[in-house]
Amino acid sequence: xKVALIQQPYYNTKEATIAKTTQAIKRASQEGAKxxxxxxxxxxxxxxxxxxxxxxxxxxxxxxxxxxxxxxxxEAGVVLVTSLFExxxxxxxxxxxxxxxxxxxxxGKYRKMHIPDDPAFYEKFYFTPGDLGFEPIQTSVGKLGVLxxxxxxxxxxxxxxxxxxxxILIYPTAIGWFDEDTQEEKERQLQSWITIQRAHAIANGIPxxxxxxxxxxxxxxxxxxGIRFWGNxxxxxxxxxxxxxxxSTDATILYASLSSQRTQEVRDIxxxxxxxxxxSYGCIQKRFCDTP
Numbered sequence: 001x002k003v004a005l006i007q008q009p010y011y012n013t014k015e016a017t018i019a020k021t022t023q024a025i026k027r028a029s030q031e032g033a034k035x036x037x038x039x040x041x042x043x044x045x046x047x048x049x050x051x052x053x054x055x056x057x058x059x060x061x062x063x064x065x066x067x068x069x070x071x072x073x074x075e076a077g078v079v080l081v082t083s084l085f086e087x088x089x090x091x092x093x094x095x096x097x098x099x100x101x102x103x104x105x106x107x108g109k110y111r112k113m114h115i116p117d118d119p120a121f122y123e124k125f126y127f128t129p130g131d132l133g134f135e136p137i138q139t140s141v142g143k144l145g146v147l148x149x150x151x152x153x154x155x156x157x158x159x160x161x162x163x164x165x166x167x168i169l170i171y172p173t174a175i176g177w178f179d180e181d182t183q184e185e186k187e188r189q190l191q192s193w194i195t196i197q198r199a200h201a202i203a204n205g206i207p208x209x210x211x212x213x214x215x216x217x218x219x220x221x222x223x224x225x226g227i228r229f230w231g232n233x234x235x236x237x238x239x240x241x242x243x244x245x246x247x248s249t250d251a252t253i254l255y256a257s258l259s260s261q262r263t264q265e266v267r268d269i270x271x272x273x274x275x276x277x278x279x280s281y282g283c284i285q286k287r288f289c290d291t292p
Contacts, residue, residue: 073104
């Protein structure tokens with residue numbers, strides 16, 4: 001199966017960005033992709049650099065956005081993984097991945113579970129932690145373990161998705177550098193991000209798709225300089241091998257071919273799930289194992 005991810009910057013307005021994304025989805029479909037993955041919060045700038053209630057209005061169009069991307073998925077004939085700002089009611093919002101079937105129907109959705117709160121990544125101000133759990137989404141191209149950005153750092157999330165039958169791990173993402181950091185620190189951060197995700201693929205014996213945005217976005221509040229999103233979107237196989245990887249600067253459509261037969265072969269020779277000692281993992285349910 002041919003898959004594609006779309007790495008791109010924010011094109012200054014929601015309308016221009018959506019137009020570019022839609023063109024890229026159609027191009028990916030014409031190239032034979034059956035599954036297309038978009039980056040985190042792909043319709044707008046990464047507004048979480050500051051705490052501003054005005055940005056909550058972005059979620060007012062959630063229902064309209066669903067209708068639009070449903071139409072795009074249907075027209076392109078692809079399973080489409082989107083990342084939208086969901087408003088459930090006043091004062092209750094989620095960072096939500098909505099997955100559309102190739103006929104435009106909603107296959108399922110995932111609400112981001114792990115929410116960061118760091119300088120320029122003030123997501124706890126905007127997003128309520130997800131309440132749908134770690135549930136793979138069944139589609140015509142397989143069971144998708146969709147997680148979002150900060151979830152990338154938690155092996156528990158990837159493991160549970162895999163234990164519930166996910167055949168591919170998918171991470172829409174928005175992560176980048178601060179220009180004032182040293183080159184050495186930037187490289188450490190990037191390699192950590194790539195390494196932990198490749199490790200999720202290896203530990204669970206399934207391929208992984210990580211779709212990050214690219215380009216510099218200034219902090220609208222003027223408090224911080226802004227984030228230079230580092231791109232480097234990639235697709236890796238069951239043994240963590242890089243099948244395709246983008247650079248840190250360019251908008252691109254990244255393609256790879258995935259095979260369920262390959263997953264079977266890798267899991268047969270590396271049966272990590274078989275050898276788990278589940279009776280000994282009780283401590284994992286504690287915040288920190290400092291008590292008996």
